[in-house]
Amino acid sequence: MSEAVSQTEKAVGIEVTKSAFKSVCLDAEGNIINSHNGAMIRGDDTAPQLVAFIRELRAKYGDFDRLGLTIPGLIHHDTRRIAYSTFFPEHQGVDLLTGLERETNLKILIENDANAAGYGEYWLGAGRGCRSMFYATLDAGVGGALIFDGKIWHGTNGFAGEFGYLTIDDDGRRLEEVASATSIIRRTRSRFHQDSTSSLGRLPESQITVADVVREARNGDDFAHLMLQRTGKYVGTAIAGVINLLNIEKIVIGGEVMHAEHTVLDAIIERARELSFKPSFEAARIVAGELEERAAACGAALLSRALD
Structure with missing residues (x-):
């Protein structure tokens, strides 16, 4: 130093x-x-x-x-x-x-x-140069942050940006229940027996981690890819709501799940494109975070x- x-x-x-x-x-x-x-x-x-x-x-x-x-x-x-x-x-x-x-x-x-x-991504990472930014993190939980003109928008009593609490389907499930690293592990463990070709089958079920799913997806495992792609679609559905409501300039996605790179990001973008008001979607950029951990x-x- x-x-x-x-x-x-x-x-x-x-x-x-x-x-x-x-x-x-x-x-x-x-x-x-x-x-x-x-x-x-x-x-x-x-x-x-x-x-x-x-x-x-x-x-x-x-x-x-x-x-x-x-x-x-x-x-x-x-x-x-x-x-x-x-x-x-x-x-x-x-x-x-x-x-x-x-x-x-x-x-x-x-x-x-x-x-x-x-805030870190806004000033030092993928959000540099924009005025309005929404940040989503996909880790053990799902969180979010709203940054307007360089300041965090906390809301009335400090709890704005709770992205993981958005309702994602008619059954009332929250985004965090279907898109967090924890939910990916749970979904993968419950379903990987249905695909005998998956390389994840070599691992003890109780020991499968999201890092394993990400690694095998990057190595071409179709089942692992599907698990992450579904996650991306859930997140993209919620991101479309953010775009439609806020007409935001940039959406930055970070967290452990984003180690899967384009497997998740491409699914997020495609789903958001399908569900967003076209002019608002075209004005927004959806990108991966740069600062990682x-x-x-x-x-x-x-x-x-x-x-x-």
Whole structure:
């Protein structure tokens, strides 16, 4: 890391996932000058582990005075508290940040992971140069973010962009139930016995992961390709609704499922084309994210610059 980057010029972001801490350090121009990940032990209190990880970052990055933190969950921005999180229910409604700031002597900003990832893509990735952008992430869950004129649109009480909660069919199923990495694994495990030619049949059913499905689809496995293509159609249906409602300029799709590259993206685009108002679809661009697993940490780092 360049010693020319001062404490105040550095922007540090941490993404807290269900099993790890992922961090980046940006320079004044937004270039990644360092990154560092660390394991998190589930079941132990997250806060002490986070404090220890921040100490590691100071040893690796040099000193810094502010931090952007992002987690999978809904945030009350007025109180800076976690309103809801599937992975960290023990921190719901708790004043986590005040204790962290006291222990680390940092100013800390907290943001939802999808919002942070969308913000990162808007400024540093696939969204550069546009005015309006919708970001969707397809991971263990499905999330979204709305960025207008460089700012995250949080909605009335901070919970805008919950893309995974969109109803996708007449049975009332939500997009997250049919398009997340978790749902792909469930669907694949329940159906791969019906296709004896699939290379996935070599794997124990209980051990099949979305990475396996993505890998075999890229290697030409028709069944794996079908599983991902169906996912793309579900997402494309929801994206059409976003296009029709918002006349958005750019849609960026990120997350683990997008490691399948064009298998998913092409299906999303084709389905969105079928269901969108033509002039609005033609004005929009649907593209894959560029920052991959660093998107949320990058966005959190950028957001930390707004701290006084």
